[in-house]
Amino acid sequence: MAVIKANSRDVDMLARLIRAEAEGEGELGMLMVGNVGVNRILGNCLDFKNIRSMRDMVYQSPGGFEAVQKPYFYQRTREKERRLAQRAVNGEKTRPASNALWFYRPAGNCPATWWDQQNSGRYKAHCFFVPTPADCPRVY
Template structure:
């Protein structure tokens, strides 16, 4: 049985940011939904406003992969069931809410050190804010060309 969009979003919130507290999980949910709703660029072209297309896009979310570099990835959405807080945040995000400090960020990652000013490496995102272990990046003008 396939997961509903709500279930899938709750699972990825837990998997990607379960240890980052309420604000960190809302930040990750905001980025995911920003990708769904962005009206231009790669995520608009590939996702076409569909949450599943965004989540399943190759190379985007480690939690959507059962294997990484030939090694089994046990931390994935199929092996980590969500708790009520994850459903609550998924509902919040699906209702159109966003964490204002994240703005229109389309990327996040944990650099295990200081946040670089540009991410991803192709230079289409500029640093917005850090929340706990994650850095968040807004699209630059270059992103529109992706």
């Protein structure tokens, strides 16, 4: 059962995003990027107030995803990415991205905080960052 409202186009859009942002991180890394996207829609907090749809989340500007500026994002998805996107939409969460609203790929080690948000962990090249439960209770 979906934790956010998403039709097949939304799932496809999330699938393109997770592939473009984290294909090199494998299936688990792509699922984690999906977690971040779903959390941004659920959260309605901090930088993500009034992000109510997949389109709002994917194309948020400023503060959105770099991948939408690259041609790779606009290529057709594969079934593997659509399944991963659907799992994220259905609420499957994976640490360290379970409650994360942000991620990025630093050149070195993950910092303890990023824009005042706590590091929740690293998976391969990506570091994930979480809000406090007080700031964003809907992602917890």
